[in-house]
Amino acid sequence: MSKVIVAPSILSADFNHLLEDIKKVEEAGAEWLHFDVMDGHFVPNISFGQPVLQCIAKSHGMVNDVHIMISDPFKYAPEFIKAGANILTFHYEACKSDKEVFQVIDLIHDYGCKAGLSIKPNTPVEKVYPFLHSLDLVLIMSVEPGFGGQKFIQESFTKVFRLKEMIKREKVNTLIEIDGGINDETAKIAKMAGVDVLVAGSYLFGHEDIKERIEKLR
Ligand code: DX5
Ligand code: ZN
Numbered sequence: 001m002s003k004v005i006v007a008p009s010i011l012s013a014d015f016n017h018l019l020e021d022i023k024k025v026e027e028a029g030a031e032w033l034h035f036d037v038m039d040g041h042f043v044p045n046i047s048f049g050q051p052v053l054q055c056i057a058k059s060h061g062m063v064n065d066v067h068i069m070i071s072d073p074f075k076y077a078p079e080f081i082k083a084g085a086n087i088l089t090f091h092y093e094a095c096k097s098d099k100e101v102f103q104v105i106d107l108i109h110d111y112g113c114k115a116g117l118s119i120k121p122n123t124p125v126e127k128v129y130p131f132l133h134s135l136d137l138v139l140i141m142s143v144e145p146g147f148g149g150q151k152f153i154q155e156s157f158t159k160v161f162r163l164k165e166m167i168k169r170e171k172v173n174t175l176i177e178i179d180g181g182i183n184d185e186t187a188k189i190a191k192m193a194g195v196d197v198l199v200a201g202s203y204l205f206g207h208e209d210i211k212e213r214i215e216k217l218r
Contacts (some may be wrong), residue, residue, distance in 0.1 A: 004187075005197040007032035007065050007177070010056075011047055011203030012148045021205055022060050028211040032065040032087075034179070036148070037080070039070040042094050043146040050083040052127045056082025065197075066117060067179065070094065073104050081111040088117030088140045091175075092123060096172045098130055105113050105134045116177065120145060125159040129166055135174050137197070138163060142190075143180030148201040152181030157193045164194030184216040 008030050013021040022033060035053055040046035057064050066085035070076060073090035080088055088108050095101045101117065108115040116137035117128055121144060128138050140163065142156035160176055167174050177197035178190050187198050198217050204210055 002196075004195065004218055005031045005175075005190055005218050007034040007063075007197055007199045008204045009034040009036050009148060009179070009199050009201035010037040010205075012205040014205065018056065019059055022056060024210055025204060025214070026062055028214045030062060030204075032063040032197065033060060033202075035064065035066045035085075036201075037066060037068045037070060038146065042071045042091065043069045045146045050079050052065075053085065054083040059204060061089065065089070065177075065198075065199075067116075067139060069118075074100065074107060077104060077107050078111055081108065081113045085113055087114040087116055087137060089137060090119050091145075092117055092119050092127055101131055102134065105131060114177075118145075118179075121153050121156065125163050125166075128163070132166060132170050132172050132174055135172075137175040137177055139177045139179055139199075140195075141161050141180055142178050142182070142186070145180075150181055152183075152186045156180075156182060157189050159217075160190060160193035160195055167194075182217070184213070187217045 008025040038047040039044045064084050064086045067089045073094050105115045114136035118139035120141050140159050142152050143150035175196040178195045179199035182198050182200040183203040
């Protein structure tokens with residue numbers, strides 16, 4: 001089984017010392033850096049946008065894993081890719097049709113970026129099936145999107161397991177990422193269910209033992 005990828009979410013970082021916090025997780029072995037972009041419309045909270053990504057995208061050597069919890073992803077996708085996204089993950093629920101989902105995936109790929117699709121806890125995992133052959137990644141939200149530090153939704157494990165079955169059946173290389181309430185306990189079961197990438201915010205940032213915590217996630 002290949003080593004799971006750890007993607008710290010900067011939503012939980014100390015924005016007074018953002019670059020220092022980013023260096024800490026990079027030195028502690030994180031492979032990706034997760035940007036939780038929120039527009040206060042698709043989700044109730046507002047976090048940050050392109051300027052923050054532009055500012056820090058090249059200040060580290062990790063993969064810029066950008067999760068846009070925003071309305072109208074077709075309109076904004078190019079701007080986040082130009083700002084430095086290496087993987088751009090948008091929401092199924094932000095699109096009006098499967099046709100639009102395919103249009104956003106194709107647009108992201110046209111800009112030379114990897115494309116991910118995220119589903120909220122109440123969206124059945126079967127909804128991503130039509131797109132599997134086009135997607136580089138599927139992000140399973142294990143909390144209601146909008147805030148860090150929430151409690152993990154247990155049903156997410158079943159969604160990961162069923163998605164893994166679909167991926168094996170379709171013989172595609174789509175990665176499974178999980179986001180929300182990830183700690184040393186939930187990570188264990190998420191990996192058994194088939195997750196490839198773990199997003200963690202409050203479990204990592206703000207703690208002195210980040211390196212040990214990242215190792216515990218693996
Ligand atoms: C929810 C956010 C959070 C964040 C992780 O919209 O996407 O899930 O990434 O936060 P923690 O790890 O603190 O749950
Ligand atoms: Zn996220």
